[in-house]
Amino acid sequence: MTPAEIRDEILDILEDIAPDEDLGDLKDEVAFREQLELDSMDFLDIVMELRKRHRVQVPEEDYGQLASMQSTVTYLTPLMKDLQKA
Amino acid sequence: MYDTIIIGAGMSGLAAGIRLAHFNQRVCVLERHYTIGGLNSFYRLGGRDYDVGLHAVTNFTPKGAKKGPLARLLRQLRFKWEDFSLSPQIGSTIAFPDVQLQFGNGLELLEAEIAAKFPAQKDAFQQLLAKIIDYDDLDENNFGGSTRAVLSATISDPLLIEMLLCPLMWYGNAREHDMDFGQFCIMFRSIFMEGFARPFAGVRLILKNLVRRFRSLGGELKLRSGVERIKVKDGKAIGVVLDSGEELEGRRILSSAGLVETIRLCEDITEVDEQQAGQMSFTESISILDKQPKQLGFDRTIVFYNDSDTFHWQRPTDALCDMRTGVICSPNNYMYDESDGDLPDGVIRITTIADSDRWMALSEDEYKLEKLRWYDRTIASAVRFIPDFRGHVIDTDMFTPNTIRRFTWHDNGAVYGAPEKRLDGTTHLPNLFLCGTDQGFVGIIGSIVSGISIANQHCLRE
Ligand SMILES: Cc1cc2nc3c(=O)[nH]c(=O)nc-3n(C[C@H](O)[C@H](O)[C@H](O)COP(=O)(O)OP(=O)(O)OC[C@H]3O[C@@H](n4cnc5c(N)ncnc54)[C@H](O)[C@@H]3O)c2cc1C
Numbered sequence: 328m329t330p331a332e333i334r335d336e337i338l339d340i341l342e343d344i345a346p347d348e349d350l351g352d353l354k355d356e357v358a359f360r361e362q363l364e365l366d367s368m369d370f371l372d373i374v375m376e377l378r379k380r381h382r383v384q385v386p387e388e389d390y391g392q393l394a395s396m397q398s399t400v401t402y403l404t405p406l407m408k409d410l411q412k413a
Numbered sequence: 414m415y416d417t418i419i420i421g422a423g424m425s426g427l428a429a430g431i432r433l434a435h436f437n438q439r440v441c442v443l444e445r446h447y448t449i450g451g452l453n454s455f456y457r458l459g460g461r462d463y464d465v466g467l468h469a470v471t472n473f474t475p476k477g478a479k480k481g482p483l484a485r486l487l488r489q490l491r492f493k494w495e496d497f498s499l500s501p502q503i504g505s506t507i508a509f510p511d512v513q514l515q516f517g518n519g520l521e522l523l524e525a526e527i528a529a530k531f532p533a534q535k536d537a538f539q540q541l542l543a544k545i546i547d548y549d550d551l552d553e554n555n556f557g558g559s560t561r562a563v564l565s566a567t568i569s570d571p572l573l574i575e576m577l578l579c580p581l582m583w584y585g586n587a588r589e590h591d592m593d594f595g596q597f598c599i600m601f602r603s604i605f606m607e608g609f610a611r612p613f614a615g616v617r618l619i620l621k622n623l624v625r626r627f628r629s630l631g632g633e634l635k636l637r638s639g640v641e642r643i644k645v646k647d648g649k650a651i652g653v654v655l656d657s658g659e660e661l662e663g664r665r666i667l668s669s670a671g672l673v674e675t676i677r678l679c680e681d682i683t684e685v686d687e688q689q690a691g692q693m694s695f696t697e698s699i700s701i702l703d704k705q706p707k708q709l710g711f712d713r714t715i716v717f718y719n720d721s722d723t724f725h726w727q728r729p730t731d732a733l734c735d736m737r738t739g740v741i742c743s744p745n746n747y748m749y750d751e752s753d754g755d756l757p758d759g760v761i762r763i764t765t766i767a768d769s770d771r772w773m774a775l776s777e778d779e780y781k782l783e784k785l786r787w788y789d790r791t792i793a794s795a796v797r798f799i800p801d802f803r804g805h806v807i808d809t810d811m812f813t814p815n816t817i818r819r820f821t822w823h824d825n826g827a828v829y830g831a832p833e834k835r836l837d838g839t840t841h842l843p844n845l846f847l848c849g850t851d852q853g854f855v856g857i858i859g860s861i862v863s864g865i866s867i868a869n870q871h872c873l874r875e
Binding site for chain 1: 435437476477480487491494865873
């Protein structure tokens, strides 16, 4: 997957977790927490969905890397580059 | 072999099941009753639909709200706000002999009422609000502590203290007399700061959504499948034996049956401390009217009444029921969509505190007689606070602690479970967990959140 595809995938997960959110003007460099009011339960869900959909394991000490779209894509790029987009 | 076996198809068990099935676990929900819902089920009688428990779905926040338990559970279960079809209340009342406080969804009306009726307490009430807002419901460590102590340190008028406690204890306090401060804050937010709503179709709509989702994710639901025993080997739960004798294996077990009730099922335990079980049980008297309550001059959604200046929250000590306090609910009095119209019948439901031991000790004939007697007394007590509707009753139903026990198997027919909660959901076995009432969160929304959070904490992290 390319970084752009990974970004789409994260958007898809966010849409799934928070269907009432407007994700159209999400700013990639600003923390999700500031834009979307996600709580700790929701963050766990991003991790769980990555595991469910792509078998990507994010260890607990790396959860901080998923703070914004930009940092998430950067963090996931090496982990997901060999995966095919579904 | 299941990844997780869940005991109980009430709100908490079904919610936990959805979480686990969504993340590809093999899950089975086992329910002893022939239907789902537990303490908040539904039934049909004499051609009419009834709800067992539903007065109000608490924690109501409007579409688009991102904070609070309702928003949280919708996200976690991947439901849309519309899926629960919640219509907000018209307005509710705390009715004591000389003072009434009205409240609606959101704090505004209650604040105005307190300012008008307890002007000297206006600032004290703001101080109390600050304490409630500071309380962190995800931190278990400050859950305990006496609410009465906090209230009397803040508010100097004892009547206001009793009036605030009345609805909050009624809708979620397992402890007699006093309340854990954490529970008080949770209930205060859910009732006074968020609010009440109801689906036009009643609780069946919520339950059917939960079950449909659970099944569509591959979850298995087995009704008439009571767990008779939890099998234990080398200090771990390894599966369950059903009432039928059938055995199922599971890597872990999540039980919503209650703490004492669950521990009693474990093979390795010979004696349980039954004193730990909850004591607060209720009767519910349902009257079907030939008119909408509004046509009789009654438009309140919920009325919490108490007939003196002191509110007594305890199991009755000298009679089957306590007639001093109760809750009156009219499911008609919600702001339903115009397209829904009115409910087919007028309905008034009244809850009173009951002594389960006394109810349980009656013979079958006495039981029938006492039900009639206490239905009449309950209505007579309630019409001191609302218009007398007795000339308009065309059908009735009543249930008692015996009914609750018979269909949910909770000790003492306790509705809010044990006073000592197991907030972390653990038991003496490393792979047996508790969710629902005895874990800590009560009510429809509370128990759904409980199922979700225990599933997340203990069943999904590996
Ligand atoms: C009269 C009344 C009015 C209420 N009104 C409201 C209201 O207006 N608003 C609100 O929010 N809440 C209300 N509640 C409270 C709410 O219904 C409960 O807090 C909630 O439903 C509890 O859900 P639970 O999953 O924790 O427990 P339960 O619903 O009790 O679920 C436990 C399930 O486990 C099953 N079970 C037990 N033992 C076994 C076994 N050995 N094997 C298999 N299955 C077993 C039981 O049959 C039950 O279905 C009311 C309750 C009552 C009784």
